[in-house]
Amino acid sequence: MDHRAGRPLSDPSGDALGHPLGTVLRRAADGAFPPVDGLVDVVAPYRDGVEAVVSFTGHAVVATALTVADLVAAGADGFAGVTALPVMSLLAGPRGAVDVLDALLVARGLGGGELPRRTDLEENERVRYARAWRRDVVVHGDDRGLVTLARGLGGVLEVSFEVEPALRGRGHGRALLAEALALAPAGEPVLAAVAPGNAASLRAALAAGFVPLGSVQLVRAGRD
Numbered sequence: 001m002d003h004r005a006g007r008p009l010s011d012p013s014g015d016a017l018g019h020p021l022g023t024v025l026r027r028a029a030d031g032a033f034p035p036v037d038g039l040v041d042v043v044a045p046y047r048d049g050v051e052a053v054v055s056f057t058g059h060a061v062v063a064t065a066l067t068v069a070d071l072v073a074a075g076a077d078g079f080a081g082v083t084a085l086p087v088m089s090l091l092a093g094p095r096g097a098v099d100v101l102d103a104l105l106v107a108r109g110l111g112g113g114e115l116p117r118r119t120d121l122e123e124n125e126r127v128r129y130a131r132a133w134r135r136d137v138v139v140h141g142d143d144r145g146l147v148t149l150a151r152g153l154g155g156v157l158e159v160s161f162e163v164e165p166a167l168r169g170r171g172h173g174r175a176l177l178a179e180a181l182a183l184a185p186a187g188e189p190v191l192a193a194v195a196p197g198n199a200a201s202l203r204a205a206l207a208a209g210f211v212p213l214g215s216v217q218l219v220r221a222g223r224d
Contacts, residue, residue: 019046021054021063021154028213029106029189034059038078042068046154050133051091051221053082054104054153056214063154064091065221083217095222099133102193102217103202105210107177109157109184115140115147115176126162133218134158140183144172147180149190153216157184158191161201173204181208 020043024034034041036058043063045051051064060082062071074090076082088098118139121127127148130137134150141147145163152158159180163172177192184190193216194202 019043019063019154021046021052021061022156023154024061025054025106025154025156025191025213026189028056029108033057034061036078040068040071040076040078040082042066042071047135049220051219052153053088053091053217053219054214055082055216062091064219066091083215088217088219091219091221093221093223097220097222099218099220100195101215103196104153104213104216105192105194105205106189106213107181107192107205107208107210109186109188109190110178110182111184111186113140113179113182113184115179115183116142118146121146124162126160130160140180141176145176147176147183149180149183152191152193156189156191158193159184160192161204168200171207173201174207177204177208177210 034056038058041061043061045063045065054061059078062082070090071087074086075084076087081087083101092098118141121139124146127139130148130150134152137148137150139146139148144167145161147159147161150158161173161176161180163176181190192205192210194205
């Protein structure tokens with residue numbers, strides 16, 4: 001093993017929500033990013049059945065049951081190597097699944113939100129997706145569309161949103177995201193994962209005050 005390419009994180013307890021990936025993400029939200037050293041940090045999975053590759057500039061954190069040595073042997077490093085096909089195939093295994101590579105963004109909760117709860121949208125595709133990867137999913141929305149708030153990566157709040165097709169292109173995505181931030185406690189980091197090719201959603205997130213942290217790729221492990 002090349003010890004310059006990876007290491008396990010030694011802190012098993014992490015932040016107050018109980019996972020070290022949450023600590024890393026909250027520090028990055030405060031502007032304290034991991035060092036640009038080409039390393040890969042390995043932490044335990046934060047949710048049963050879900051693993052994750054989080055890439056920052058020149059550094060990566062992988063939540064997995066595999067070891068640093070396993071990842072490095074497959075070609076992982078703190079740069080683009082951590083999301084290369086051999087590494088992602090190793091993480092997924094023969095029966096697993098790899099989700100899309102998303103840009104990872106963050107904004108701060110504002111508090112005081114009043115967007116109504118929606119208990120009638122459990123079969124919505126975006127809600128079902130959120131429940132498959134995150135926990136404590138809550139749905140809000142109105143005639144413009146919906147937002148979900150949930151505990152995602154490392155226990156950090158994560159938002160997703162969807163605008164009604166007939167209403168797209170009118171700024172409703174940005175408005176829904178701003179109202180979603182008002183549903184989160186004031187000052188608390190809120191993550192958003194957006195496919196880079198989804199330019200409309202990416203523009204909406206940036207306009208609502210989200211800023212880039214890095215990237216994320218989720219894995220449903222199916223290894224022997």
